Amino acid sequence: MPPDRYPTDLTDQEWAVVSKLFTKSEHRGAQRKHDLRRVIDGCLYVLRGGIAWRMMPHDLPPWTDVYDHFRRWRKNGKWEQVNAALREQYRTRRGRKAQPTAAAIDSQSVKTTESGGPRGYDGGKKISGRKRQTLVDTEGDVLKVRVHPADLHDKAGGILLLSGLHLWFPAIQLVWADTHYQGLKTWAKDRLGWTIEVVKHWWTGVQGFWLAPGQEPPEIPKGFHVLPRRWVAERTFAWLGRHRRLSKDYERLPESEETFIYMAMSHILVKRLARPPSHLH
Template sequence: MRQKRYDSDLTNSQWERLSRYFATDRKRSYSLRYHVLDAILYVVKTGTQWRMLPGEFAQWQTVYYYFRRWREEGRILCILSIISRAARRRTGQHGEPSALIIDCQSVPSTRVGGISSFDAFKKVDGRKRHIAVDTQGLLWGLVVHAAGDHETQWALQLLAPVASRLDRVETVFADQAYQGLEEKLDRELGWKLQVVDSEEETPGFSIDPKRWIVERTYGWFGGWRRLDREYERRTDSSETMVCFAMLRIALNRLD
């Protein structure tokens, strides 16, 4: 165990829930919990560079090795789905949602490179985080793509993998940018797309039914500095960073 602890570290109860998914017989000179998982959460929370990890963690090359390995395995997204089911059951709901809300968030990219383009509507040069959440704001689907791509180009790629993991979904709520996908979504997935119109006819800010939930999830991202901008060269690295943040948020609900 490290002597110095950080707010981003896993608690003992959270590690008890996760330890089975990282079980191994391999002997190491470092702890997967204290020196690797906590280090990755530290990066996502503080936004620091890999090479600038504090000395009490494992060497940055070791930490990044596991980040890359778990990214390629898709392990964190799988664990997130399991923890999200547990968080829903804690509130008395079914483990799987019957409705999802989808939306995009345009985020400026740094000069690190990788896929990027200009979102003319939101005036952002970078990428879009395309997410699907349940009515509690928990993440079930995620794809990161160039900001200039329209939502309808990626909606099915976002939802198709979710459909392979969830059996209860019947309805997807979305804003008017997704109009025209109703028949395709019904044909491909058997889901009903419900486009939500703003309740307010007057100009200005309004809270749209259901869609405020996905906006709240984007607000949660603001508490994780690595998600403030797109710092990753690869889009799957960006997706994994988001999954780590949402995993910790879901775990907090179980404490």
């Protein structure tokens, strides 16, 4: 890596992938002050490094200019659009259809800071903060994310996340979920036409066993055990967790957190697409 580049800076190959997704007017507007590529580098520096906007290094554009772009993109949903376009490109290059037919839903509770904004207490996770309701495809790439106070139950949060998504993802027929989304089954079938399949261990909810005389009860395994399909969303949370700005919810607005999540997933996809096709898997 050249000494004057940060690890988060876009390479020429990565810029060639993502630059096509920004309009000519955005390029012209950014170039009047600072190059758009360097503005995006600044956003990625904040995202991966977990720094405050005012701590932007002096060799990147001024933090006020970078933040103004971020705020504009938050308001017009730009990074969600970029994420969608890159995800479809990546699926196509993997030999899959652009639109997924199955997905997985899960939530992640994270602590908030003193920044303010809506928050709540998740009694199950013992966390005061917010939840990230996330829908991913079978590759683990983000389809949709909604951030809300942590005291909102996953059933209500799932409805908030999934409402209307059958119009955006008409090919989806099956969604894998954990037991917290059990109450969504009828709603999803009636409103979206989707089947929600709850994935759980065979011993979940078992209170006792009916045994024949002399028969020993089956042993319930101890510790953590990976569940089929459920691990896909958990892996996505691990990918996002590499970005220090997402280690907590530092944002005053939930929409800012959502924008950072779409940006993080977009950066992951850009890196994949910038590689030669033989290295995509």
